[in-house]
Amino acid sequence: MSSNGTDLTTGFIASIVAIVLFGSNFVPLKKYETGDGMFLQWVLCAAIWLVALVVNLILHCPKFWPFAMVGGCIWATGNIAVVPIIKTIGLGLGILIWGSFNALTGWASSRFGWFGMDAEEVAKPLLNYIGAGLSVVRGCSLAVISGILYGSTFVPIIYIKDHSKRNDSIYAGASQNDLDYVFAHFSGIFLTSTVYFLAYCVAMKNNPKLHPEAVLPGFLSGVLWAIATCCWFIANHSLSAVVSFPIITAGPGFIAAMWGVFMFKEIQGRKNYLLMMLAFCIILTGALCTAFSKI
Template sequence: MFVPIKSHDSRDGIFAQWMMSIAILLVGFIVYAFIGFPGFYPLAMLGGASWCLGNATAIPIISRLGLAVSILIWNTTNCLTGWAGGRFGLFGMKAQLPASPLLNYLGLICVVIGGSLFAQVRSEPSAPSKKRAADFDMEQLSSEEKKALKGDSSDEAVEVLKPEKDLNSGAQRLMAFGAALIAGVFYGMTFVPVIRMIDNPDLYPGYPTDGISYVFSHYFGIFLTSTILFVTYSIFRKNKPYAPPTLFLPGMAAGTLWAIAQTSFFVANQHLSQTVTFPIISQMPGCIAAAWSIFYYKEIRGRRNFLLLGAAMSITITGAILVGLSKAIEF
């Protein structure tokens, strides 16, 4: 999901998220039409809003912690929030007991241990690819920067665009770590309204019992929240938001990838329950992101980091397998 965006300078990520939300809404409408326009359910929008608020912090976090470490950290609290909601029936949902509570708890413990190890991996986030002078918003540059860009359109001229803040400093990384934990809680709450409606037919008579019927409403909540954030951001920036045209297609691509995956998440929840799906779906993407960070972006280096990452991935995958088995195997 973040790979198309990561190679571009997204700054605060608000415009990139708005582009994502447009693609998400389009995919949601296609699903909506495919299943026969089942209806619109406003409560499901709250889940979309929760996801959007968490995702608004994603790009700044990645710029400080790197792709893999960021995703692996926020997915730990995402996993715990989603698992606890389904396991204990929080927020008006019904408790979903696995066939083997022991395997489920062991798997969850492995996931948490893996998440704590991921947090100790030191990464060096790669810089966005260099861009020509014409790709930048000249109005956001100082007079010295404008002069430098106009006088030299070579790659050396864009060096003035480096951020003043050291994004790899201890304070910046600590802030990003805290933000990632909070973002995971927002991510973990995304299915609560939908599952609440499905689990309580007495409170919501006539509502669909299949999760995919709520996809469009959920995605519309993402689009609406993201639009409000972008408008507020534009007002705060005095009508000068950072919105380069080079982010249009990458943002749309990221949104499309996420929307397809999230639709699958709805189907998985219906057949496996949150108790099983959250530990698997929230942690496995981090392992894929780790591969991108190591082999493509070269963000993770050094023997110690590789050993920590290998141990964390092994423990996390083991935990995901145990959680998956707990659905059907009594132990």
């Protein structure tokens, strides 16, 4: 198999793993009281950072680029709204909505070269546009905002990689391996979540709402998310962000919807089942169009 074929296979396998884990990572928390979510998000981010530490040691501690932390800061800001979203509109619908806007923001910034990044070309632009468009089907306040923030999370890393090819850039010679930025990215997540949690404690006059029973489920959720994101980094490297974003951000909504149907009974009735299947067909079509646009 050619090197390009190996990269594509690796990228698509990593995408599938990421989709399953992203669609399932909030499942451990669903049946536990999480209050306003501020303590929970800190626990989740602590678990994320520990996974990053392990990955960093496995990679023999590649160079740390502080700018890559900015993406983590953006992600942590969007993550604050996750618990209220899940509690108000459900796991499946929440992930479908923020995943759609995550896909749109991440895809567009890579495809058109927003925020100083290099615009990425694909072999079949029309298929890529159709795939990205079909991946975006809904919208709703907090989930929309979270999706936009999530969609911007990889911008600093892609910016560093793009500018590493320019001799006059401070990032000249930076690694092209996305996994080399995991530790900086996840450190940004943990640092930002810690700042938010401390600010929350001050606002609550040192009486934060803690839910100890959610600590282990929250930690497990963080580990699943961290592994999924590492797979996303691999997919970005193998497929490019303009292809991986629509695929990985659209798929978890269906996985979460399946959890909502079979485990939590959030979706009931023939009409809703048919609508869900229609949404799945649209998502699958979008993902296939995006995938074939690379070939």
